Amino acid sequence: MHTLNLGILAHVDAGKTSLTERLLHTAGIIDEIGRVDDGNTRTDSLALERRRGITIKSAVVSFALDDVTVNLIDTPGHPDFIAEVERVLSVLDGAVLVISAVEGVQAQTRILMRTLQRLRIPTLVFVNKTDRAGARYEQVLRSISEKLTPNAVAMGPAVTGLGTRDVSCPPYADDDHRLTGRLTDLLTEHDDALLAAYVEGGESVAPTRLHEELAAQTKRALVHPVYFGSAVTGAGITALTRGIRELLPAAGGDADGPVCGTVFKVERGPAGEKLAYVRMFSGTVRTRDRLPVARGPVAVAEGKVTGIDVFAHGADIRSDSVGPGRIAKLRGPGDIRIGDAVGAPRKEAQEHHFAPPTLESVVVPTAPASRGELHFALAQLAEQDPLIDLRQDDIRKEVSVSLYGEVQKEVIQATLAEEFGIDVTFRGTTTICLERPSGTGAAFEIIDTDDNPFLATVGLRVDPAPVGSGVDYRLEVELGSMPYSLMRAVEETVVETLEQGLCGWRVTDCTVTMTHSGYWPRQSHSHAVFDKSMSSTAGDFRNLTPLVLMAALDRAGTTVCEPMHRFRLELPTDALGPLLSVLARLRAVPGAPSLDGALCVLDGEIPAARVHELQQQLPGLTRGEGVLESVFASYRPVTGAAPERSRTDHNPLDRAEYLLHTVRRVGSQGDCR
Template identity: 75%
Template sequence: MRTLNLGILAHIDAGKTSLTERLLHAAGVIDEIGSVDDGSTQTDSLALERQRGITIKSAVVSFAIDDTTVNLIDTPGHPDFIAEVERVLSVLDGAVMVVSAVEGVQAQTRVLMRALRRLRIPTLVFVNKIDRRGARYEDSLRGIAEKLAPAAIAMGTADGLGTSGARFTPYDRTDAGFTARLAELLADHDDALLAAYVEDDGAVPYDRLRAQLAAQTGRALVHPVYFGSAITGAGVDALTAGIRELLPAARGDADGPVSGTVFKVERGAAGEKIAYVRMFSGTVRTRDRVPFGQAGEGGREGKVTAISVFEHGSAVRSASVAAGRIGRLWGLADVRIGDPVGEPPAPAAPHGHFAPPTLETVVVPSGPADRGELHLALTQLAEQDPLIDLRQDDIRKEVSVSLYGEVQKEVIQATLADDFGIDVTFRETTTICVERPAGSGSAFEIIAKPPNPFLATVGLRVDPAPVGSGVAFGLEVELGSMPYAFFKAVEETVRTTLQQGLHGWQVPDCTVTMTHSGYDSVMSTAGDFRNLTPLVLMDALRRAGTTVCEPVHRFRVDGIASDALGSLLPLLARLRAVPGAPVAHGSSSYTLEGDIPAAQVHALQLQLPTLTSGEGVLESAFDRYEPVRGTPLDRPRTDHDPLNRDEYLLRVVRRVV
């Protein structure tokens, strides 16, 4: 049997979960099609998903198409849960992008398709809801070609749009117009086919065209487009045939070295961790001891106590999981999302397709006695979604989480109440800024020379570094001048300390160089270096100075009527947005693009429908960080505050020197 790991992606409400149900029903996995509105779908298993009618967590379900086992992964469509989609992209062999025939290409559709094309994931497009009033054929194709993928081709025609009898009729070898369009499209990417097309006056054998269509779809060069309805089943048979014929099966040597990626972690009924692993090579068996974790983490290892794989709609116990398949593994107690299992996949599984969260909020338990339980619960949630990035403030006894949007906040609140019995509220959502060194700065403290109370000599220089380069640590002293453990203690402490700069924000990009070192061969410990480094580093950073930068989104608003433009532009000015020149579409509609601070995106989302009479469609995505205009916002510190020497020493050594 071939295996295909298939992702279903879409903008919210385009119908991807309904399409999943229809595919499962057509394959005989389920007897009755579930309803998103009724909360009876196969993949939306969380109570909150059923209540809200949206997908929050990715879910895996399996079905067969002839000789192909399809592991179908249903993903969230709401932009607040984009991190869940990102993790799925690393395990896909192919994808189906669902577009509504009524609403057309929407903001999240474009974000997702850009990621799929960038990663060269073979993708079919399914235009859903052709039975709904307002469904469009030509406009949908035009929108897909203009906004998603220029090399898209309709695989059939749709009739009776907007009625319950709407149907999709696939093209075949007898349709001269289709074969001509197909040959022209495929010839753009294949010189041999182009030559045959020219020499034979366009008469390329149809079987050759279909084979080349499968090859180019498999290389993500072209994107076949199907129309249909997940509710009535129209077009689903044609899509199923396209999945089988045009998307490539998983590859990998089951006898090779073990190599896989953890893309999801959940807890079982007894609280045990269950890791969802896509295997790229090798075979993992029950009772195997397997290494896992990122390079440089000291190496973790666990004994696999149980395995399940996905077959015919459900997960079933198995003695092993082999290359190309997805398995659930028990026994890896310390496993985290993103961990490689065995050898890291080569090339490494893709990551970082979407920007990290740019918002945060403080989670407040309803009773002070719930603080311990709250931290434990949020820690478990962070295992399932590492990007919520818990930030513990031991001084104020508070914990913060990172967010993509307000809906995510509501989901966290409901999950804590339903799964852990903890009622919480949230402080006002704020943006997450960063600090960048404004220049270079140096500082040092010498052992046994006041005011240094520690048995260590540390000198550090901080220099700016290119955006996105991360924190680099280097030496201008001899590596043999003191034990390696002391250098390691300095480097680790530098990276930890830079989580909070002069204004309390992370310093993500800089070079820190150790310029002085020294120790007492009898009395010095790594703790001396860990305690002294924050004082020296923050002194150097203070001399360098930092600039606080806020996240900025690139936005696009489509469907602005001419009479709404005059109201929208003043609003953008109040929100500190910088729009470009409006682009006219005909005589009555405009598109506006520009930049807007991330802190103002939610306000624009709330006010746009009123200003544009519901016609304006907003698309926004993180673009970059820009220096804050005016007085920068300080973030409360959660450490011992090395910027305040007396306070720091009181907390670290219980005295002031």
């Protein structure tokens, strides 16, 4: 037996969870196929998922296909929960991308396929819902080749009974000339040896050789077999399961090698304990092992494994150990988060595959007395979804959450009510902007001067950096000019302070350089203990750095940038004129339209904050015939007055206000000078 960790991905409502149910039924795991509409599917276990009929959290279920143990991961299809898909991608050996035969290739389908191709994840395509009225074959196949990948190959001829419950999706025989001809054309593009065999053999290559090469190139993510079928009727499922078994790669790993795994999901057990879903890449974890946990390149904790559940035969069962290629739920390590590495960190750098959330909203408890409980509950939700990204405002006693969309807001509200007993409302959703330095600015403060109440010398310079580079911190002072703890205090405070720029937005794409440093060594009066009033502490540098950095940033200036979506519109040609005037009012930048008779295709960019408004107006502008696809593209400087975000700190841009709060705290806490 070998293991395959398989992801099922799709645009919402393409039938992804129904396909999961059908695969489980085919494998003998369930006796009756559940329905999403009835709320009785195996992987949608949350009450909220059953009630809404959508997948919100990724779920794992295991079954066997002959000699292959498949750990199937069902992921959300709604774009508001793309973060769940983000986390699953790092643990997959292969994927099935589901497309509706009725709706065809949709916006989220294209985003998912581009990401799967970029990560070189072997992918099969399953065109579902061939039993539905309006299902199409040729058009969908052509759309896959044009919009997703030209390296797609249909594994069966035209569907019979398309759009009816009697639909049939028979596969090609291995020696069918229609299949062998297409495979020869496609596979020889990527394999010179196969091309030579074809040239030397004259007319054809042996079907067995073609099938072997199809498997090899599919496993290298060079080609993508396409299957048609219906999860509801079971049509085409046998061919798909054969493809999963024969064409996708098995998980590897050395059971005796160093322990290496990735946490892709965290949930809480009945007693509130953390359960970490871990994909093992090498080594073996056993109960009672002490397991190091790393966050990026830094080891952050070590915890004792008190329990292991592995997935097998449709259930999670208790086990004494888990080896490479498997997925398990680990109990024990408390300080563990999504994205952490257990054991040795993987060499592959962790990166974001999708755009970050571009919206945020303040969460307001209905009962003001439950603010503390609300923060605790949101912190637990953030453990399960780090991209929620809590923003605590201690001044106004408020907390904000980052969002992908309005549906996610509704889910958070329902989860807080049902799981934590906290009723909340949300303020209006706002767009998350960012700031980039407009120029160069520098500032410094010298120790023991009248206007510097802190025992520290700090000088900083802010320079613009290339777009997408983030924040880079550098030194122009000797590393040994101060104790490392003081140097580290400045660097950490720089990163924290840049979370709020001149207009309150996070500052990025800049280089911050330390230009001045100085401190007073540890001192004491004669025959006395250490005196903080005569000695520099890390608190001095943590308190002074925001003043210096914001003064430098103020001199550099910043440009506020808003998130932009790239859009694609298909609409009747006669609706183009009225639509262009609406796009201008929404501050969109359209490109040149492409006209094809009565159909017009228009590409361009639009502020993320205006996408929802465009979606609402589109049906009326196009007689219900307009189709809009949009995806995050980039951040672009705001035109007109820059939006501001309320600050959550004591405002180092206002020296008097900042010192009033900070120095008062210094007086009551001597170690925070």
